Amino acid sequence: MEPSEPSNVTSGEQILYNLLLCDESEQGQRASINESLAYLQELNSFHLDRLQCEPRSLFEQKQAINEEIKNLAFSNYKTFIRTAQCSKDIYSDFSIIDAKLDQLMQKMPPFHQESENFTKNIHSMNWTRRATNQTLQKHNQxxxxxxxxxxxxxxxxxxxxxxxxxxxxxxxxxxxxxxxxxxxxxxxxxxxxxxxxxxxxxxxxxLKTNIQFNQCLKIISLIRRLDVFAESELRIKFLQLRDVWLNNLLQRIPTNDPYTHVTKSIEELRIHLFDIITQYKALFSDDDTVYSSATGANQDKLLASLLLNNKQMNESKLFYCWLQSKISQFLAILDKDLRLGVGSRIDSLLSQAMYFGLAFSRVGLDFRALMVPLFERVILSKVSQQVTLAQDKFNESLGKLNWVELCAEKSRLQDFFDSNSTSTIINPPIKLLDFQPLAVYLNVLLQCFNEIRLCLPLSVHSKVLSVIKSSFRDMAKFVCDYEKKSKFDKSEKELFVQFVSYLAHVLVPFVQKCFLSLFPLDQIQKVYGVSQSEMEDFKQMVKLDPNELLVEIGHLIPEESSGEQQVQVDGLNGERVDQEKHEEENVEDAGQESVTEESKSILEEI
Known part of the structure; x- marks a missing residue:
């Protein structure tokens, strides 16, 4: 704030004061403005003489003041030097302070940031400390x-x-x-x-191991609690894993003997497959179970609801599709082993397989009809092979036959069989032993019939009959060629004619009798529902007529007596009826339509 001017200053004095103090340097000395005004008033009160002397007086005062200053400087120069040095030091210190202050100002923002970070870390450490204390308190949990x-x-x-x-x-x-x-x-x-x-x-x-029902139920319950598979996926997974285990069991069965392999397979499938079926039925409620328990109109309503729910039906089909695949697998095993050959144990295998198929009827899958074509094929193949073998042996034996030695051999065998004949055992005609080729042929044929008689399906009767007829026709052709190539004398010619007669009137009727024993007409009539009038035509169809079969050697066949013809005609019907009146089981056990042990051994010796 500028000092106020004296109140008694006139305007003229003020103008003079402004003129005297117009210098900028003087204007800056506002601190001494009151003294200057006071001195100016004092000058105004001087006389002219005094004013004239005033410059000199001022000069003298100035000189005096300068002398005093010099004296003061000389007397106090050390103080002034120290003062200057102190001022210099002060100035230097202030410069340093100013530089330090600049540096401090530059470092203040990072310091502020670090301070904030430190504050945050302190808060974090405080929170961590509280969390650590809380963790320590809840350590056990x-x-x-x-x-x-x-x-x-x-x-x-x-x-x-x-x-x-x-x-x-x-x-x-x-x-x-x-x-x-x-x-x-x-x-x-x-x-x-x-x-x-x-x-x-x-x-x-x-699930890939042999587990009991209780354990299986527990496993499926645990899998359901895991909630990993849907219901249909769980069914598929169960059937897949049990199928893997069952296939492993089947693969461990030795394959050296086809009969052992297929019987063991039947046993494993019959036991374990039903275990799997039982487990599945208990674990998964199928619609067919509910449907089978419904009756009448309820079944129609239930079936309609099932048709609307396709998902539920598809789930119920999974099980039967799997069963169908296992049946197909078994049929493939059966077919393969039958092709490899099971020897003379076809009847045993058939009974086991049929029992296995019948057991599946409890779950609505009786597949016995699917096995019939397999056994038919094997039986027909075996019959064809044995008939071919019998014909080959017949041809070979006929080619080596010595007609001169036949008479003596005939009388010896006739006496032997007459003494050993029984009423309960049907033996081959003894007359055939007079000619080795006929006996050899019949022996092989009877051996084949004995192997298949217990497992022979009625459906193959026409094919078996066709094979037998074809064999007799081939025999007739061979005998005709043999007769053309051979040169017989009178006695040999008679024996050869007798040989042909036995072939036509003894061997063919006996094979006819064997065929009717294998395929009884009454059973065929019952199974196929043939009427009595149609049965007469059927008898003519299954009749082995020598005149038809042996056309090539018909000129060598002597005519039969009327009595013998009647016996042969009655043999189509009456022979079977007479057999059934006797003890049928004893006849079968003793070897019906087969040679006795004594006759068989003699035939083999021949």
Whole structure:
């Protein structure tokens, strides 16, 4: 604030004062403005003489003041030097302070940032300290949660599956609450899921072993609780794993002997396949069970509801599709082993296979009809092979036959068989032993009939008859060629004619009798529903007529007496009826339509 001017200053004095103090340097000395004004007023009061002397007086005062200053400077120069040095030092210190202040100002923003960071760290450390204290207080509960993974692994590996599932449910609840905020909970959840997958793998592996029903029920219940598979997927997985186990059992059966292989396969499938069926029926409620329990109109309503629910129907079809595949697998095994050959045990194999097929009727899958073509093919193949073998032996034996030695051999065998004949055993005609080729042929044929008689289906009667007829026709051609190539004398010619007569009137009728024993007419009539009038035509169809079969050697066949012809005609009907009146079981056990042990041994010697 500028000092105020004296109140008694006139305007003229003010103008003079302004003129005297117009210098800028003087104007800056506003501190002495009052003294200047006071001195100016004093000058105004001087006389002219005094004013004239005033410059000199001022000069003298100035000189005096300068002298005083010099004297003061000389007397106090050390003080002035120290003062100057002190001022210099002060100036230097202030310069340093100014530089330091500049540096300080430059460092203030980072310091401020670090201070804020420190504050934040302090807050974080404080929060961590509180969390640590809280963790320490709840140490036991946290330890239990942290040990869930280890405990769950122990339970799964030791097959404590119920406890493992309880732990898994607890982890799921934790995951829903804290997985988004606590990473450790997410890690525990991942570990729990991994051990649940291990548990699922162990349960599925157990389904590949021989397990009892209770254990199977427990395994499926645990898998359902895992909620991994849908219902249809669970059914498929169950059938797949049980199928793997069943196939492993079948693969371990030795394949050296086809009969042993197929019988063992039947036994394994019959036992274990029904176990699987029982387990499946108990584990999964199928619609067919409900449908079978309904009756009348309820079945129609139930069927309509099932048709609307395609998903449920498809699930129920899974089981029967799998059963169909297993039946196809068994039929493939049966077909393969039958092709490899089971020897003379076809009847035993047929009875076991049919019993197996009949057992499947309890689940609505009686597949015995599917096995019939397989056995028909094998039986027809065996008949064809044996008939071909018999014909080959016939041809070979006829080519080596010595007609000169036949008479003596004939009388010896005739006496032997007459003394050993019985009334309950049907033996081949003794007359055939007079000619070795006929006996050899019949022996092979009877051996074939004895092997297949207990397992011979009625449906192959026409094909078997066709094979036999074809064989007789081939025999006639061979005998005709043999007769043309051979040169007989009179006695040999008579024997040859007798040979042809036995072939036509003894061998063919006896084979006819064997055929009717294998395929009884009354059973054919009952099975196929043939009427009595049609039966007469059928008898003519199955009749082996020598004149038709042996056309090539018909000129060599002597005519039969009327009595013998009547016997042959009656043999188509009456022979079978007379046999049934006797003890049928004893005849079969003793070897019906077969040679006795004594006759067979003699035939083999020949």
């Amino acid at each position: 946290l330890l239990e949660i942290l040990e869930i993974s280890q405990v769950m692994e122990t339970c799964v590996r030791n097959e404590y599956y119920e406890e493992a599932l309880d732990l898994a449910n607890y982890v799921k609840r934790l995951d829903k609450k804290y997985s988004s905020t606590i990473p450790l909970v997410q890690q525990i959840t991942d570990d729990a899921n991994r051990y649940l997958n291990l548990m699922l793998h162990q349960l599925l592996q157990q």
